[in-house]
């Protein structure tokens with residue numbers, strides 16, 4: 001009997017791929033140095049006339065705000081309404097205030113310029129224009145949201161969160177430790193406009209924190225048990241770009257190629273985690289930021305080398321690939337070395353001072369949904385062990 005070998009190979013390959021779902025809602029990605037001006041063409045091609053802009057308060061009163069106003073007036077013939085989002089993580093009242101400003105403009109064109117927090121706030125605030133509030137009422141996974149007719153363009157000014165393409169958002173609840181998690185394809189920006197010239201102004205510390213957040217997104221999406229042939233190429237490309245350029249972006253803030261690469265990598269990592277989800281580092285960094293107010297990217301840097309060390313025995317070829325991309329004997333050693341190079345090799349003890357607080361962190365982290373997509377099953381005892389290990393800096 002003759003066997004069609006190519007057909008048999010294809011069959012076995014298909015059989016080895018686990019079922020998956022890939023989600024991506026952003027309709028257009030625009031990349032280019034000084035591409036902010038393309039807002040003009042986006043408005044004109046749709047005949048948009050009622051602009052509103054949501055900006056990080058860091059940019060309020062700056063030349064960037066003036067430039068954005070000029071572009072939007074030229075594009076629409078109308079003075080845009082502006083709303084500034086406080087630079088710390090937005091809470092529900094802040095999002096509702098943003099929604100009230102947007103409602104006053106009845107906008108058909110909403111542009112958000114800022115980091116992940118600002119983009120998340122704008123995404124949720126816009127949904128409050130077409131859905132009954134308050135902000136807490138539309139939180140949750142699988143929430144059916146009525147779309148809003150406006151065009152939302154997200155313009156990231158840091159390379160990290162990937163909120164310009166992700167379908168999710170995180171908002172604080174009235175200054176408490178509780179976070180409202182949002183997930184909807186309707187909420188997602190239709191256009192992600194990546195202008196790396198805007199990220200040049202980010203301070204080195206912000207570049208390092210947000211960059212290591214993107215590293216963590218890429219690595220955790222790559223090893224997630226929900227990773228797929230649709231997410232792996234995005235995760236691998238993001239890791240390669242960040243391995244090559246993150247340190248340069250920190251050391252030479254106006255390096256065009258480094259800024260461009262990190263911004264693209266951040267978006268790619270978010271495309272990957274939007275479907276593959278994340279893992280233990282994010283399970284830990286979430287409560288670490290809520291309880292101890294540790295910056296999100298720093299929290300990930302505190303955790304990732306140790307969570308990957310814990311996972312290493314189940315990573316197989318993917319572990320070897322991570323080690324190869326970031327340049328280390330193992331994946332965890334390579335990620336520790338990168339953390340060291342961007343000056344985030346610090347002990348958990350700097351933020352979590354007591355055994356009781358560490359136990360509270362462990363109890364909260366183990367309840368995270370991100371534990372379920374971690375490649376290695378994790379017990380509360382494992383979580384305690386990881387947090388214990390995080391007390392000792394790696395030394396690079």
Ligand SMILES: [Fe+2]
Pocket residue numbers: 161213217282296
């Ligand atoms: Fe993150």
